[in-house]
Structure formats: C-alpha cells, structure tokens
Amino acid sequence: MMAKSLQIKSVMKTFGQTTALEEIHLDIEKGEFVSLLGPSGCGKSTLLRIIAGLDQPTSGRMNVDGFDITASSASSRNIGMVFQSYALFPNMTVRKNIEFALKPKKLSKKTRTDKAMHMLKIVGLEALADRAPQQLSGGQQQRVALARALVIEPDFLLLDEPLSALDANVRHQLQQEIRRIHHEFGMTTIMVTHDQDEALTMADRVAVMNNGRIAQYDTPQNVYRHPADSFVASFIGTSNQIAQLGKTWVIRPEHFSVASAQSGMETYVNSMMFKGAFYRLKVSVIDRTSPFFNEKLIVDLPANVVDSRNICPDQRVYLSVHDHEAQLSKEMVMA
Amino acid sequence: MTPLSSVKILEQSVSLWRPLQLTIIFLSFGCLLFMPISTLFLEVAKDEEGRWSGFGQAISYLSNPTLLTSFQHSLNIALWTTVFALSLGFMYAFAISRTNVKGKRILLGFAMLPLFAPTMMHGIALIYLFGRQGIVTTGLFGLFPGVDIDLYGPVGIVMAEIIYTFPQVVLLMYVALRQSDQGLYDAAKTMGISSAGRLFGITVPSIRLAFVSAGMVAFTLSFTDYGAPKLVGGQYNVLATDVYKQVVGQQNFALGAVAGILLMTPALIAFVVDQAASRKPSFSLNAKAKALEIGVHRGRDLLFGSFAYGVALVVAVLFLMMIVASVTPVWPYTFGFSLENFTFNSYTGDGFTVFLNSLIAATGTAVFGTLFAFLFAYWLQNGALPAALAKIGHFMSLLPMAVPGLVIGISYVLFFSRPEWSFFGLVVPNMLHGLYGTMVIVIVSTVLHFFSVTYMTARTALKKLDAECEQVAKTLGLTRIDTFFHYILPSCAPALLEMAMYFFVNSMVTISAVIFLYTPDTKTAAVSIVSLDDAGNIEAAAAMGLLIVLVNVVVRFLYEQLLRIAAKRTKRKGEIA
Numbered sequence A: 001m002m003a004k005s006l007q008i009k010s011v012m013k014t015f016g017q018t019t020a021l022e023e024i025h026l027d028i029e030k031g032e033f034v035s036l037l038g039p040s041g042c043g044k045s046t047l048l049r050i051i052a053g054l055d056q057p058t059s060g061r062m063n064v065d066g067f068d069i070t071a072s073s074a075s076s077r078n079i080g081m082v083f084q085s086y087a088l089f090p091n092m093t094v095r096k097n098i099e100f101a102l103k104p105k106k107l108s109k110k111t112r113t114d115k116a117m118h119m120l121k122i123v124g125l126e127a128l129a130d131r132a133p134q135q136l137s138g139g140q141q142q143r144v145a146l147a148r149a150l151v152i153e154p155d156f157l158l159l160d161e162p163l164s165a166l167d168a169n170v171r172h173q174l175q176q177e178i179r180r181i182h183h184e185f186g187m188t189t190i191m192v193t194h195d196q197d198e199a200l201t202m203a204d205r206v207a208v209m210n211n212g213r214i215a216q217y218d219t220p221q222n223v224y225r226h227p228a229d230s231f232v233a234s235f236i237g238t239s240n241q242i243a244q245l246g247k248t249w250v251i252r253p254e255h256f257s258v259a260s261a262q263s264g265m266e267t268y269v270n271s272m273m274f275k276g277a278f279y280r281l282k283v284s285v286i287d288r289t290s291p292f293f294n295e296k297l298i299v300d301l302p303a304n305v306v307d308s309r310n311i312c313p314d315q316r317v318y319l320s321v322h323d324h325e326a327q328l329s330k331e332m333v334m335a
Numbered sequence B: 001m002t003p004l005s006s007v008k009i010l011e012q013s014v015s016l017w018r019p020l021q022l023t024i025i026f027l028s029f030g031c032l033l034f035m036p037i038s039t040l041f042l043e044v045a046k047d048e049e050g051r052w053s054g055f056g057q058a059i060s061y062l063s064n065p066t067l068l069t070s071f072q073h074s075l076n077i078a079l080w081t082t083v084f085a086l087s088l089g090f091m092y093a094f095a096i097s098r099t100n101v102k103g104k105r106i107l108l109g110f111a112m113l114p115l116f117a118p119t120m121m122h123g124i125a126l127i128y129l130f131g132r133q134g135i136v137t138t139g140l141f142g143l144f145p146g147v148d149i150d151l152y153g154p155v156g157i158v159m160a161e162i163i164y165t166f167p168q169v170v171l172l173m174y175v176a177l178r179q180s181d182q183g184l185y186d187a188a189k190t191m192g193i194s195s196a197g198r199l200f201g202i203t204v205p206s207i208r209l210a211f212v213s214a215g216m217v218a219f220t221l222s223f224t225d226y227g228a229p230k231l232v233g234g235q236y237n238v239l240a241t242d243v244y245k246q247v248v249g250q251q252n253f254a255l256g257a258v259a260g261i262l263l264m265t266p267a268l269i270a271f272v273v274d275q276a277a278s279r280k281p282s283f284s285l286n287a288k289a290k291a292l293e294i295g296v297h298r299g300r301d302l303l304f305g306s307f308a309y310g311v312a313l314v315v316a317v318l319f320l321m322m323i324v325a326s327v328t329p330v331w332p333y334t335f336g337f338s339l340e341n342f343t344f345n346s347y348t349g350d351g352f353t354v355f356l357n358s359l360i361a362a363t364g365t366a367v368f369g370t371l372f373a374f375l376f377a378y379w380l381q382n383g384a385l386p387a388a389l390a391k392i393g394h395f396m397s398l399l400p401m402a403v404p405g406l407v408i409g410i411s412y413v414l415f416f417s418r419p420e421w422s423f424f425g426l427v428v429p430n431m432l433h434g435l436y437g438t439m440v441i442v443i444v445s446t447v448l449h450f451f452s453v454t455y456m457t458a459r460t461a462l463k464k465l466d467a468e469c470e471q472v473a474k475t476l477g478l479t480r481i482d483t484f485f486h487y488i489l490p491s492c493a494p495a496l497l498e499m500a501m502y503f504f505v506n507s508m509v510t511i512s513a514v515i516f517l518y519t520p521d522t523k524t525a526a527v528s529i530v531s532l533d534d535a536g537n538i539e540a541a542a543a544m545g546l547l548i549v550l551v552n553v554v555v556r557f558l559y560e561q562l563l564r565i566a567a568k569r570t571k572r573k574g575e576i577a
Helices: A044-052 A094-101 A109-122 A138-151 A168-185 A196-202 A220-225 A230-235 A303-309 A323-331 B012-044 B056-062 B065-097 B104-116 B119-130 B154-178 B182-190 B195-224 B227-232 B239-249 B253-279 B298-327 B353-381 B387-402 B405-416 B439-449 B451-464 B467-475 B480-491 B493-509 B525-534 B538-569
Strands: A006-015 A018-028 A033-037 A059-064 A079-082 A156-160 A188-193 A205-210 A213-218 A240-244 A247-251 A256-258 A265-274 A278-285 A296-302 A316-321 B420-423 B426-429
Touching: A006 A044, A018 A044, A018 A213, A033 A044, A033 A196, A044 A079, A044 A156, A044 A188, A079 A138, A079 B467, A094 A109, A094 A138, A109 A138, A138 A156, A138 A168, A156 A168, A168 A188, A168 A196, A188 A196, A196 A220, A205 A220, A205 A230, A213 A220, A213 A230, A230 A240, A230 A247, A256 A296, A256 A303, A265 A296, A278 A303, A278 A316, A296 A303, B012 B253, B012 B353, B012 B387, B012 B405, B012 B439, B056 B065, B056 B253, B065 B104, B065 B154, B065 B195, B065 B239, B065 B253, B065 B298, B104 B154, B104 B298, B104 B493, B104 B538, B119 B154, B119 B227, B119 B298, B119 B525, B119 B538, B154 B195, B154 B227, B182 B195, B195 B239, B195 B253, B195 B405, B227 B239, B227 B525, B239 B253, B239 B405, B253 B387, B253 B405, B298 B538, B353 B387, B353 B439, B353 B451, B353 B493, B353 B525, B353 B538, B387 B451, B405 B439, B439 B451, B439 B493, B451 B493, B467 B480, B480 B493, B493 B525, B493 B538, B525 B538
Parallel strands: A033 A188, A033 A205, A079 A156, A156 A188
Antiparallel strands: A006 A018, A006 A059, A205 A213, A240 A247, A256 A316, A265 A278, A265 A316, A278 A296, B420 B426
C-alpha cells in the first residue's frame, strides 16, 4: 500500500442551525499517525466521517496527494475504517467478514481466503477464523475489524474511538499493536479519541479539538508542554492555571518539588491522595511574599519523598517550581 | 495513472434508485389503499342511479332502522367481547408471566391455538357443544339434564369472538407483563413502598398502554368479524353480515359503503389513539434491566394455575369438538369415525380445489407480502430517502391497520369491478379492472390487510442492525446490493420467517376481504366453510376448517424449526452479551 497525504482546507459542517465544524485546516503527511482528540461533541467524529466520505462538508475542500476528493464517494477513497462498536457482520464468520471486504476487488475465492488468513495471522487470530464474531471477546473482535480494514490495503486507516469499549489491559495491548501495524504497513492513520493518554502515546501529531475548532495541532510533547490555550492546558493532563495581571500561568503538578524554608514558598496541605508512584496534594499558598499567595494548587510529589519527609494533611510544606520547569512555565504564559 | 483516477462524482445509480423506490411505495398505496377507500367514501354520496347527491344521502342512510339496529348489535357484541376477552386474557397472561405456575410454555401454546382456525370454526365447535343438538344442550344426548344457553344470537357471537380475540389479548399482555425490571421493584422495596404501592406505582403504569391497545384490538376485531356472526348469529344482525347482504345480496353499494365506513370507525379511533400514545414517552426498559424474580406464593400459584389450566382445557375441548365434528358422519344421527367428510364430493361443496386455492393464496401472500413489507421497511428506514417522504411512507404503511378486512373487500369491489370510471361526466378507463376476479386480487387484498404488523416486524429487525456495519460496507466499496443480500437479508432471517409465517397463517383463516372478491375459480377454503354451512353441510365445513388448522399447525412447526436453524446461524448481538 502507498502512503498518501491529506490536506483539509476550510472544511465547514453545519447541521441546520448548529455548526459542527468551523473552518478546519489540517495537513496530514504521508505515513503519519494523527489523532483527533477532544471532548464529546467537539466535532472530531464529524471530521473523521467527512474524511471517510460518509458525510459531505457544507463547504471547503479536501485533497489527497494534491487531488481534490471532496465530492468523491466513500467507496472510491480507498480507506479502511474501524468503529468503536467493531461493526462486524454478525451473520458471517471471522474469515468471511474479512473476505467480504475483498468482494469489490473481484479476486478469486482462493486469493481472498489467502489474504484474509494472512491478515488474521498479522493480528494473531488465525485460530479463530471460523468462529462467529459474537463468540469473540471485545479485543478480539476489534482485531478482526482491524484486519478487515487493512485487508483492502487502504491508503488511509481511519479509527473512530477504536478502543473506548475495551478494558484497560486490552486497550494498552491494542494501542501497541495498532502502532506496530501502522509502522509495518506505513499507511496514513487518523484516529479519533477522547482519551488523552491514548492520543499522546500513539500519535505522531495530535489535533486537539474543541467546539468545532482545532485548538492546537502539534506533536504530543508540544501539546503537553506548550498548550496553545487554557482549554488545551486543562484538557491534556492536569494543570494549575493561575491568572495574574491579565496573563495565565500554567504549571503542571509534577513541576513542583519540596524545598527548604528559605528557598520555597510556604503552603498548607489541605488533602492528599495516594496514587502509587506519587501523591497528589491539594495545597493553599500561605506565603505572603509569593506571587501565588492565596492560590490553591495541585501538586504531585514522588511517594518516597512524601513518605521520608512524613508529609501529612494539615501540615505546612515548602515548595518550589523547578528551575528548568519554571523556565518552561514562563514559556507557557498565555495572553 | 493518477492515484485517484477511479474517483466517481457520487454514484450515478443512487440518483435513479431513490425515485424508483418512492414511486413503488406511493403508487402501491395510492392504487391499492387510497383510491379504493376513496371510492367507498364517494359511493356514499351517490343516489340509487349513481348520480352525485351530496352527503345528505349518507345521513339518510344513517337513519335507516336496519342499519341502526345492526350498528347497536355490533357495538353490543364488541363491548361484551372486550370486557370478557380483556379480563380473561389479562388473568391468563398474568398466570404465565408473573406466577410460578408449571408448564407456562404449554399454556402459552394453548392460548395461541385459536389463531390457527378461522372464526367460523369457533362457531362450529360451539354449535357442537351448545347448539340445538349440542352435547351440552342435550345433556350428552339425554344422559344428563341438558342446558340450553340460547346459542344462536348474541350469546354465541360473543362466545366465539372471545375465543377469537383471546390469543391477541394474551400475547399483548404477556409481552407487557414480562417486560419489567426487577431493579425497580427492589428499589421500591428498599424505600419501604407497600406491595399495593408497587402494584399501582410500577406494575400498572408498565402495562397500561398494552392494556388499552389489547382492549382496542379485541373491540375492533369483534366489531368487524364476519365469520362467527354468520355461523352462530341466528337472527341477530350485525354490521359485518349486513354489509355483505347489502353489497353482494342486494347490490346496494351505497348502503354497504355507509355500513363499511361505520365498520372502520373503531379501528380508525384505535389507530389514532395508538399513534398518539406511541409518541408519548412510555414506560420502557433500558438495557441494564434486571429480569423479574417471581416470589414464592402458593395461594397465588394455585389460583392462577387452576384458572389457566381451566381455560386451556376449554380451548382443548373446542379443538376436540372440531375434530369430532369433522370425523362424525352425520351428527347427531350417525356416530362413528369416518373420513368421508374430507372428500368434499357432496353436491353442496366446492370439492378439494378450494383447499388448493387457499394454499396458493397463502403461499402467494407469504411470498409477496414478506417481500414488499420488508422492502418498504428497508427503503423507509435506511435514511436514503428524504426524511419527510419517508415519514409519510411510514405512516401509510401503518394505515392498513385502521382498515378492517371487510372494508378492504367492499372498497375493492367498488374500485376494481368497474371497467371505467366517471367523475362528474369525465370517463376514465380503469386499468386495474383486469385484476378483478383473479387470484392476484385475493392475494393483494390479503397482503394489504395484514401489511402493517409485518411491516413493523421488519422495521424492528432492521433497527436492531448496527448502522456502523453499513458504513463499513460503504467505505469498503461494497455496493448496496451486496450489503443487502450478504448482510441485511441474512441478519433479518428470523424476522423474515416470522413475517412469512404470519402472512401464511392469516391468509389461510381470513375471510373478511376475500368473501367480497372470490369467484368460483378463486374461492378459498375459509370462504367454502361459510357456503358449506349455508348448505347445511356442517360436517364438511368442519372438515374443511380442520384442514386449515392442520396446515397452519404444520406451517407453524416448520417455522419453529427454521427459526432454530436461523438463530443458530445468526446469533444476534444483544443475546450474547
């Protein structure tokens, strides 16, 4: 299969009075893994459906490798699509589901079977080829759906919340597997998700969406470290946002550390939660000299530090923002 | 080659396909439902010479004393039937859904048995029990003191109608009573709500709708039934028999049409009420509902158990009487076992052909009915048609529910029998006249008569399908035809079987529309029961009826077997999880 690039230009979508997408611009490069991330109702699934050709944009254009595909049908776009609900045909066996995808290709029966079995091997389900989809677990069903999407050797693999219905363990396993398959096949992959961890771990670039707009389109690292606006900052990870003099400071909870009384600001521990490797503290700044005086902050401290210093609720603790991170924090200042 | 040389600007086929679907849907309902029914209404406004006379004529018909009496009689029958069928049906349904009575499946089966027989057969069974020479009337031919319940008249009609409508009521109430969430009852208990409070707070609201619609079904069915009053009505005239006499006997189409419109009224009201009720938020279950736990209560089980088994016994006796009637040479003079009645070679009968005609009609109805009901449901449901038009199509598909079979029959006679049409002096040739007197019109009228229920079965099955499967098919480049034949049709196999079975069984027993439309060549077995009885050959009538029951039982059995195979192949999503 050939990787292709996709350019989305000023795509808008309205349903009656409501605007689902306003002026979307998005460039996706050949072989890239892009995640559309956002809360429900942000327009990410609408955008994916427009890319798939299942819906038509109200206005705007889409190019694949420079060719306009805005008006072309879903079937002519050579895409493989995977849905949250698996959407396997319940009246066909696992193998038949995959063979059925090859029906439009007019291949011989044997070629179809061979290709289907080959794909099943790739997703590790050869042994279950003759089972009914309902006899498989959720994770297995989603692998079948993946195999079915891939067997047609698509230019684009579109994933609509593919892992949202799965248990945490299976989800992590499939995250890695989808990554591996993406590398192996090299096609361009676009995945819709509302799960920030999933987007950050899997994608080369993340398009964070809110209210029908793309709030930020960047690498996972940059989206996390340099959120473009307060929505991105609060949606991705946890952050303290402190408004001062018309500017908003963004500081991640893990950027604090315990300091000495001289160098740190004095805070009061309101509550703390054990999170395994770290504790999450809610503190109030009681140091009158600190610019954060009277602010309530969320602070993550390593478990061993908290335990060895015997930090408890209703105590005072001196905190500082890491020098290095403070630098970063300043870069995060938003107008 | 450019990478996207294969891009087509939307498939051309789609643009032709949709207008075709709309044409088929609107043309079918136009020609087969609206135009015939309009003819019925127009007929009312004509005088004896067929001239336009305005609706004054209609009002004068309404004051016709014969018509008024029959109308009152029909109301009377329908009211009593509703009261009895509803109370008996509810108790029976309760027994097989909310108690620990043993053998619930068998009890359900017994309750459904009357569906397999034409209403005339219930009349015949009653005649053999309570008629002038009946077992009960004569006290088993003098062994005991006899009891005469004065069968011929309202008593007999109401009894036969109760048997006829009982299965429908049981089925509706059974479904409603079983659809309950134990979680609600548990929550109420933890809140300290008394059992009476739970009854009126949870149970009653959850079955209220079903209760109302069961009542309306019992009322409209008994209000418009022709078979039972024909057999056991005696001198007690009802609208349904009057319509037939006016239209077929006296060729008084106008009076027949007025009676027909009166016949349609309760069904129309029921339709409007049902539609209004279905729009309100109803008591529905969510996917997490917990199955009902039936508590231990011996008194309740004993009470409802004896009631249910008592009713089942009555049904069994009735069917036994049908068998006895058909194998007894000459009741009550020559007893013994004989299959003579099944040869149908008496001069009063129509021979065996009518039975074959019924099989042809039922098969045709099952095949074409299922095909059209499913296609219409698919076209109207898959979102390809403009929403407003699809809504109208959906409404039209439900409308046959509001038209009793007899009314379909009269309006078809009025509409199809005329070689040409004159509207205010304008003469139009009737292109559909050719259908009149053929088997096609028998099948078409039966399909229309039973269309709505099967249409809803198809729609429900289609709605259960995963919409995303169709989208996957679209992205994979599969055509609509591929998706339809390889995915949609096989996934709906159980529903298709159910629809075909429903069409077949009902077509075997129906008489209402067919009685107006048959010719000697297309006469069906159910119609033949009436003429055999008219000719005094009640034994042969019973034999004919029993054949119908047997065929229907066999078809039902085949259906169950096929369903099992289909269910094995197509395990529905929800049933596994």
